[in-house]
Amino acid sequence: MRELDELINVSDPAWPHLLELLASSATPVEVLPGDAAEGHRALQQMQVTARSALGGLVLNSGGLVVDHGWVRVFGGGSAGRGMPSLAEVNQFPVGFDPTWHPAAGLVVGHDVVGGVFALNGHDPAAVGRPGEPGQMTYFAPDTLAWEAMEMGHSGWLSWLFSGRLERFYDGLRWPAWREEAAALAFTQGITVYPFLWSKEARADLGATRRRPVPMREVLGVAADFARQMGSADPGFLGEV
Template sequence: MRETDELARVDDPAWPELQELITAGAVPVRVLPADPEEGRRCLLQMQVTARSTLGALALNCGGLVLDDGWVRVYGGGSAAAGGLPSLGRVNRFPEEFDPAWHPASGLVVGHDVLGGVFALNGHDPAGAGRPGDPGQMTYFAPDTLEWEALDMGHSTWVWWLLSGRLETFYDGLRWPGWREEAAEPDLAQGITVYPFLWSKEAHDDLAATSRRPVAMSEVLGVAADFARQMGPADPGFLGEV
């Protein structure tokens, strides 16, 4: 086990380079203010250093909000009103450091406004019903109710998000005026779509669907319930928000 100072005080932290990429402006990004105490708690439980992008986000910011709220990337949590919960809150870290504790199915590191979930695979992704290798990113797609392997690690995923490729990734899931609607909910909310995103009606004409902001927990809960009832499978833990 490494202590928090050893994890935080490194010669080559990832944060300065990450800041440069954010500033370059390939995609609109809002950097939320950090909660230093919570960030250090997350760093200790994850046992990652500030050399990693995961550690840098936990230690230096409350999270990232991309594309006017469409994607939320978790960091150390923001104590300010209307901020994001920390990686520790989203993944139910123990309140006190526990070296024996690990996320059962992997680490939830981001959500999108439609209830898509970005997660870092744990040591046994197959046991959690997820594709891909340990340490690789996966995505729970709200339009198919299935996990998809992204074939990249967490650091590459963050750089990929900031490179401006979200438009291609979300092809078919964005409607005219999506940016204005994504900016409307607060960060505890997502957008519910009816007919549901996995329905034929939504696939045929997404723009004709009805959409409104609701609690993100409700968006995730409905998707998980339908995945269990209709298939393909129980998606497992989707994060606590």
């Protein structure tokens, strides 16, 4: 086990590089103020250093609000703004436990319609997820299945800032999505009916009925339908 000082005090921390990426981002991004204690808790439990993008993010920010609030990237948490921490979302132990590891991998971000960005654990096949260990995967709310992203966490952050989200979410955003996403609390998502995986929603997304609900409800409904419709159980989608 590495002590907290070893994880924090590194010669080449990732945070200055992340700040450069943020400054040149083609996508609107807000950096939230962080909770130092929560950042330290996450860093120690994960045993990653501030040299990594993941470590730099939890240590130096409360999280990122991307593209008018459509995507939330979890960091050290921001209690004053209501953003849960990476440790809370993944149900880390209260105190450091060297025997504990996230069974399915690490949930590192959500989007407001129930999409989940997760970093694969050491054996993704064992929990029915595609991709290699250490790669990003995405639980898609319109297919109710996990998709391999073929990039690591730092590559995923660069991708978020690259301006390619518009294409990625083609077919999942309606005309007023910016205003509706920006109005949400960070523990809320948007329920869409008919559901995003239905023929009706695909035919005319703008005609769907939408309302803000707890994010736990959005994720729970998606997981229930994934199981009922014969897809693999998506497993843990994060606790918000």
